[in-house]
Amino acid sequence: MLENFSFRTIVEYLPLFGQGFAATLWLSIVSFAGALAVGIILCAMNLQRSRLLQLPAKIYIDAIRATPLLAQLYFLYFGLPRLGLVLPELVVGILALALNSGAYIAEIIRAGILSISRGQVEAGIASGMTYAQRMRLVILPQAIRVTIPPLLGQAIVLVKDSALLSLISVAELTRAGQLLASDRFMPAEGFITTAACYLVLYYGLKSLAAFSARWLGVRPIGSRT
Amino acid sequence: MIEFRGVNKWFGALHVLKDITLSVEPREVVVVCGPSGSGKSTLIRCINGLETIKDGDLVVDGQRLGDRATNMTELRTEIGFVFQAFNLYPHKTALENVTLAPIHVRKIPRGEAEASGREMLAKVGLGDKFNAYPSELSGGQQQRVAIARCLCMRPKIMLFDEPTSALDPEMISEVLDVMVGVAEEGMTMMVVTHEMGFARKVAQRVVFMDAGAVVETGTPDEFFSDPKTDRSRAFLSKILRH
Amino acid sequence: MIWFQLQSLMGSYPLALRGLGMTIALSGISLVLGTILGFALGVLRTSGSRLLDSAIGLWVDLIRGTPFLVQIFLIFFILPELGVELDAFTAGIIALTNLAACFICEIVAAGIRSVPTGQVEAALASGLSQWQRMRQVVLPQAMRVSLPPLVGQYVLLIKDSSVVSAIGLTDLTRVGWLVVQRVPNGLLVFAIVGIGYFVVCYPLILLARRLERRMSAAHGEVQL
Numbered sequence A: 001m002l003e004n005f006s007f008r009t010i011v012e013y014l015p016l017f018g019q020g021f022a023a024t025l026w027l028s029i030v031s032f033a034g035a036l037a038v039g040i041i042l043c044a045m046n047l048q049r050s051r052l053l054q055l056p057a058k059i060y061i062d063a064i065r066a067t068p069l070l071a072q073l074y075f076l077y078f079g080l081p082r083l084g085l086v087l088p089e090l091v092v093g094i095l096a097l098a099l100n101s102g103a104y105i106a107e108i109i110r111a112g113i114l115s116i117s118r119g120q121v122e123a124g125i126a127s128g129m130t131y132a133q134r135m136r137l138v139i140l141p142q143a144i145r146v147t148i149p150p151l152l153g154q155a156i157v158l159v160k161d162s163a164l165l166s167l168i169s170v171a172e173l174t175r176a177g178q179l180l181a182s183d184r185f186m187p188a189e190g191f192i193t194t195a196a197c198y199l200v201l202y203y204g205l206k207s208l209a210a211f212s213a214r215w216l217g218v219r220p221i222g223s224r225t
Numbered sequence B: 001m002i003e004f005r006g007v008n009k010w011f012g013a014l015h016v017l018k019d020i021t022l023s024v025e026p027r028e029v030v031v032v033c034g035p036s037g038s039g040k041s042t043l044i045r046c047i048n049g050l051e052t053i054k055d056g057d058l059v060v061d062g063q064r065l066g067d068r069a070t071n072m073t074e075l076r077t078e079i080g081f082v083f084q085a086f087n088l089y090p091h092k093t094a095l096e097n098v099t100l101a102p103i104h105v106r107k108i109p110r111g112e113a114e115a116s117g118r119e120m121l122a123k124v125g126l127g128d129k130f131n132a133y134p135s136e137l138s139g140g141q142q143q144r145v146a147i148a149r150c151l152c153m154r155p156k157i158m159l160f161d162e163p164t165s166a167l168d169p170e171m172i173s174e175v176l177d178v179m180v181g182v183a184e185e186g187m188t189m190m191v192v193t194h195e196m197g198f199a200r201k202v203a204q205r206v207v208f209m210d211a212g213a214v215v216e217t218g219t220p221d222e223f224f225s226d227p228k229t230d231r232s233r234a235f236l237s238k239i240l241r242h
Numbered sequence C: 001m002i003w004f005q006l007q008s009l010m011g012s013y014p015l016a017l018r019g020l021g022m023t024i025a026l027s028g029i030s031l032v033l034g035t036i037l038g039f040a041l042g043v044l045r046t047s048g049s050r051l052l053d054s055a056i057g058l059w060v061d062l063i064r065g066t067p068f069l070v071q072i073f074l075i076f077f078i079l080p081e082l083g084v085e086l087d088a089f090t091a092g093i094i095a096l097t098n099l100a101a102c103f104i105c106e107i108v109a110a111g112i113r114s115v116p117t118g119q120v121e122a123a124l125a126s127g128l129s130q131w132q133r134m135r136q137v138v139l140p141q142a143m144r145v146s147l148p149p150l151v152g153q154y155v156l157l158i159k160d161s162s163v164v165s166a167i168g169l170t171d172l173t174r175v176g177w178l179v180v181q182r183v184p185n186g187l188l189v190f191a192i193v194g195i196g197y198f199v200v201c202y203p204l205i206l207l208a209r210r211l212e213r214r215m216s217a218a219h220g221e222v223q224l
Helices: A007-046 A051-065 A069-083 A089-114 A118-126 A131-168 A173-184 A187-216 B040-047 B072-076 B094-104 B110-123 B139-151 B169-184 B196-202 B220-225 B230-241 C002-011 C013-045 C050-064 C068-078 C088-113 C117-125 C130-167 C172-182 C186-218
Strands: B002-011 B014-024 B029-033 B055-060 B079-082 B157-161 B188-192 B205-210 B213-218
Touching: A007 A051, A007 A089, A007 A131, A007 A173, A007 A187, A051 A089, A051 C186, A069 A089, A069 A131, A069 C130, A069 C172, A069 C186, A089 A131, A118 A131, A118 B079, A131 A173, A131 A187, A131 B094, A131 C068, A173 A187, A173 C068, A187 C050, A187 C068, B002 B040, B014 B040, B014 B213, B029 B040, B029 B196, B040 B055, B040 B157, B040 B188, B079 B139, B094 B110, B094 B139, B110 B139, B139 B169, B169 B188, B169 B196, B196 B220, B205 B220, B205 B230, B213 B220, B213 B230, C002 C013, C002 C186, C013 C050, C013 C088, C013 C130, C013 C172, C013 C186, C050 C088, C068 C088, C068 C130, C088 C130, C117 C130, C130 C172, C130 C186, C172 C186
Parallel strands: B029 B188, B029 B205, B079 B157, B157 B188
Antiparallel strands: B002 B014, B002 B055, B205 B213
């Protein structure tokens, strides 16, 4: 049946895929910005001496890491209305992605900060810097360098994860494929086109990650790609 | 300037400083030596509070460490500390390394800090390396930047924690020469090192430590030609043979 | 109200157990198959053949570059068009095994590359055959590096198995979806689903952390 592969149908549906591509792109960017904020807050809490701040962050990170994103997405999608919060699917989806990726980003930033050697901290202490000055002038500038490549890795994961939003009928790239597949009974055309679009995003981000690693002169450290 | 009175310190069950009593006068240069694990690094790390002491008194520049009234951050600006592993900031150039603390801690205007930074770098023989990053410098050059970094804070005391032991042999003398220069300008210095040539040249006193205690003190001449204890004799025979 | 919901949830108990069983079966089977396939691919990838290396590399990129959901749809809807009849369970196993194999291949290949060439040269010098070098010298050392990320990968695999609910397999997530249609309390239902996954995944996360700590201790962190 694949010999009937219809490029003409794909062309016909291209505007839909274009919209889906744009939707996936911008909802990923918004979610990633949210995830960065969540991650920075979690990481800051996790690095405090106070148990009262540390413990909630640790529990949150572990809970997110030990459960699937799809279950988290359904938790919000079916659960938020229960709390009287009836939000559009798109907002629920972005929220789920940001809350999920935030936990991973918190760990990436923490690894970056902890990778700075004890000697750097001591040099800062010895020259009379306060904790805030050491963080701002010595540790963070170095940590951000080693953090950028794995953060881009996390961005790749987030873009792929965003496909799950199609299951709560957010109009994005995978949803476009599903529509073509069900309207015309052409799953091959639908999903191969979808996959190709994701590959464009993947290779784009991947070369950006490789470029940034070379530019920053750091070896990429472990990420969840 | 620096005074230890009955100082003790433990790492868990390990008694690393045993009842240390020792004082260093202004403008005095004291060399601390001893076998590895004898507590000599811990001793000087206590002086600027990189390690905390368990009991006894440690008075630095008239301020008792551990007192509520003592502001450690402020005190540290008066004490330069040179690390064995240099610990230069890898994301900063040589000039940025030496001006970072003056600008942000001492609040010296940038232009002024940079002028004195250039002067200090030139003084340690690195007048042509202002814009080099630490990774572009040899070990000896990095350690000289580290010394300049301390001098830019105009400290009253300089502490050196085995400043030449991470260096290739051919680079040791360039660092020692800079240290001799600093000593000759009248800096109060405490230096953990096994470089006996340096000790003979500028030190007023040698302190020999073993197993966490000060075993012997004396002038370099007394110590090297006529060590008083078996332990110092054994130590000297080992380091002099190499 | 909440009492009624709890009662209704209790009634779903057998269904939940079946869902958990399905999740464990799916991830267990593909974990074993994926590990075997992944190791084979990883060894092939580092065997020195440029062609094999780039062919495997391309496949890995295609799989890593697309969402797992899309991969499942492709397998489930397109293989039948090519004349391969398969049910949702088989499709799920194929998709998960393929995904696991690709990630494990990269982990194993990275582990093998981390073994210093001096080790291979020493083995060569003492006359070991290629298979012996791999089996006796390279793989045992590569395993030490690969084990923590491998366990971490298993956690991801178990979580990714939730996505097969999209083609109608009644796994833990699907059970939650079914139950929430009858008991409209998404917070409660999916919290319980989450606990189900947590019970399976968390021990593995702890294991991965322990292995990682042990490895960095064995390598001796540099004291500065």
